[in-house]
Amino acid sequence: MRILRIGPLGITTHRRTFAVGLVMLAALAALVIFALVQGQSGITVLDSLKAAVGIPVGAPADFIVGQVRAPRALTAVLVGAMLGVAGAVLQSLTRNPLASPDFIGISMGAGTGAVLTIWLVGATSLWVTAAGAVVGALTTAALILALSWRRGIVPLRLILAGIGMGFVAQAVTQYALTRMDVHDAGNALGWLVGSVTGRTWTHVSVAAAVLAILLPVVLWHARSLRTMEMGDDAARALGIPVGSSRAVLAVCSVLLAAGAVAVTGPIGFIALVAPALALRATRSAGVTLLPSALMGALLLLAADQLSQLMPATLQFPVGVFTAVVGAPYLLWLVWRASRGGPS
Amino acid sequence: MTRLQTREAVIGYGGAPIVRGVDVDIPDGRITAIVGPNGCGKSTLLRALVRLLSPSSGTVLLDGEDIHRVPTREVARRVGLLPQSPIAPAGITVKELVARGRTPHQKVLRPWSAQDETAVMSALHSTALTDIQDVVVDELSGGQRQRAWIAMTLAQDTPLMILDEPTTYLDIAHQYDVMDLLHRLNTRQERTIVMVVHDLHQAARYAHHVIAMRDGVVAAAGAPGDVLTEELIRDVFSLEARVLTDPVTGTPLVVPAHGPGGAR
Numbered sequence: 001m002r003i004l005r006i007g008p009l010g011i012t013t014h015r016r017t018f019a020v021g022l023v024m025l026a027a028l029a030a031l032v033i034f035a036l037v038q039g040q041s042g043i044t045v046l047d048s049l050k051a052a053v054g055i056p057v058g059a060p061a062d063f064i065v066g067q068v069r070a071p072r073a074l075t076a077v078l079v080g081a082m083l084g085v086a087g088a089v090l091q092s093l094t095r096n097p098l099a100s101p102d103f104i105g106i107s108m109g110a111g112t113g114a115v116l117t118i119w120l121v122g123a124t125s126l127w128v129t130a131a132g133a134v135v136g137a138l139t140t141a142a143l144i145l146a147l148s149w150r151r152g153i154v155p156l157r158l159i160l161a162g163i164g165m166g167f168v169a170q171a172v173t174q175y176a177l178t179r180m181d182v183h184d185a186g187n188a189l190g191w192l193v194g195s196v197t198g199r200t201w202t203h204v205s206v207a208a209a210v211l212a213i214l215l216p217v218v219l220w221h222a223r224s225l226r227t228m229e230m231g232d233d234a235a236r237a238l239g240i241p242v243g244s245s246r247a248v249l250a251v252c253s254v255l256l257a258a259g260a261v262a263v264t265g266p267i268g269f270i271a272l273v274a275p276a277l278a279l280r281a282t283r284s285a286g287v288t289l290l291p292s293a294l295m296g297a298l299l300l301l302a303a304d305q306l307s308q309l310m311p312a313t314l315q316f317p318v319g320v321f322t323a324v325v326g327a328p329y330l331l332w333l334v335w336r337a338s339r340g341g342p343s
Numbered sequence: 344m345t346r347l348q349t350r351e352a353v354i355g356y357g358g359a360p361i362v363r364g365v366d367v368d369i370p371d372g373r374i375t376a377i378v379g380p381n382g383c384g385k386s387t388l389l390r391a392l393v394r395l396l397s398p399s400s401g402t403v404l405l406d407g408e409d410i411h412r413v414p415t416r417e418v419a420r421r422v423g424l425l426p427q428s429p430i431a432p433a434g435i436t437v438k439e440l441v442a443r444g445r446t447p448h449q450k451v452l453r454p455w456s457a458q459d460e461t462a463v464m465s466a467l468h469s470t471a472l473t474d475i476q477d478v479v480v481d482e483l484s485g486g487q488r489q490r491a492w493i494a495m496t497l498a499q500d501t502p503l504m505i506l507d508e509p510t511t512y513l514d515i516a517h518q519y520d521v522m523d524l525l526h527r528l529n530t531r532q533e534r535t536i537v538m539v540v541h542d543l544h545q546a547a548r549y550a551h552h553v554i555a556m557r558d559g560v561v562a563a564a565g566a567p568g569d570v571l572t573e574e575l576i577r578d579v580f581s582l583e584a585r586v587l588t589d590p591v592t593g594t595p596l597v598v599p600a601h602g603p604g605g606a607r
Contacts, residue, residue, distance in 0.1 A: 220451055227443065229432045230431070234430070236394070238444070238499065
């Protein structure tokens with residue numbers, strides 16, 4: 001174990017984790033720049049970068065880069081990070097690599113909350129829809145917990161109850177869609193696919209606000225999270241207040257997933273895959289939160305850019321794209337589990 | 344002197360109490376073994392001693408204070424626990440695992456200190472794991488793995504160490520390895536050790552103080568020679584036994600009074 005200490009705050013990290021984190025950060029920066037300059041509009045690279053940070057350079061660049069590409073890329077980065085952290089926390093808490101918010105029905109619940117809000121209140125403001133998604137996600141999470149609780153969280157029951165609740169949530173969503181005003185339903189349907197297309201600075205602010213509030217809370221409890229992976233008894237004996245830490249972390253994970261759904265609609269598989277890839281890249285023992293966030297951001301932005309590079313007929317929303325890439329990973333996980341290997 | 348004791352403690356998991364009013368005093372600087380048949384409440388008592396369970400009535404006292412009034416982190420600085428089946432995170436190395444024992448001494452945003460490093464290195468040294476500190480725990484043998492967990496509890500640097508069946512799942516050589524290690528920690532570092540063990544021979548050889556439990560109450564407590572008698576074995580374990588003298592240590596050696604198939 002080679003430990004690196006950074007600065008007066010005393011953040012302790014392993015050298016390899018730190019190095020991998022830097023590489024991911026660099027890759028993310030490069031990918032963001034690529035996202036800003038890529039496209040067929042004849043805007044120079046320099047103008048693109050200037051427009052992205054708000055320096056006026058003239059009509060097409062100010063709009064295309066400043067109002068379209070930049071918020072879209074930033075939304076992808078922030079939502080990817082939210083999903084990465086949400087998945088990492090949930091997988092660590094349940095000690096199960098299958099437990100990600102999109103897989104155990106929480107994202108569906110958030111979607112239901114948002115669609116019901118659009119139906120009952122109208123698609124008035126993103127903040128209202130976001131609030132609806134949060135209520136939907138928390139309700140779903142509470143129901144999943146109530147269904148699976150047996151003197152504590154039983155991971156397998158939780159996952160099965162979650163899958164079941166996901167179907168219930170989808171049924172409610174479908175029902176709401178059939179009862180809605182056609183125009184609203186069209187909006188809701190488009191949003192339910194999961195996409196970063198057409199996201200504005202408002203979306204970026206919602207995502208940034210959710211992340212800015214919740215990420216520090218999660219990081220504050222990182223040590224508790226890591227220690228709880230050793231079992232409740234061991235964690236308690238090491239002085240971790242297991243009950244309260246777990247409650248805070250679970251709520252944060254659900255809220256992060258809900259915030260992500262509110263901004264982009266449900267985008268599958270990022271929360272499932274990013275923490276596992278981050279673990280593999282850092283070879284860390286136990287959950288790694290910041291690498292999971294970076295990995296989620298990288299994956300979502302990369303997926304969106306790849307989908308944009310496709311020929312026009314194949315330019316699916318990013319949610320479809322991540323499902324195409326993520327589904328094989330899920331099958332691989334199941335295949336490994338069925339062979340009794342370490343998960 | 345005793346830093347850890349219970350007074351009329353009734354402990355359970357919500358239903359009928361499993362431990363029904365026990366007064367236990369853990370002698371300081373000694374090895375205490377808790378023995379008894381399956382389901383007698385010995386693990387339940389152990390969990391209450393480290394505050395994993397709270398008595399429904401009566402108290403557990405740590406340094407004379409109700410243990411539930413002592414902050415969680417403070418308890419973890421005074422009493423260390425090796426649970427029965429802890430989970431090693433996948434891919435963790437021996438040293439990383441041992442370093443987790445420093446958790447109660449650390450704070451958010453406080454870096455790894457020289458004191459932490461010293462405690463970890465000394466724990467690795469005491470358990471003879473220094474040479475394999477960078478090996479991944481999953482790759483260790485059962486005996487080495489148990490030593491690594493004991494080292495983690497050691498790094499916690501608590502005057503009291505509590506171990507729940509530390510030798511279960513180990514072969515006989517490794518069982519005595521662990522017992523010798525606990526004996527060394529007790530004599531050289533003056534740690535108070537409390538352990539639940541199934542093997543009466545190990546309890547007799549290594550413990551200074553034996554607490555025998557039956558049906559949630561203490562049937563007898565005292566020196567092994569006073570507690571491990573033929574009457575008590577019959578009474579507590581419902582087993583007719585002969586108590587001989589261990590030819591090596593002179594401590595009690597309990598053997599069943601019947602041969603295979605019940606023959607006398």
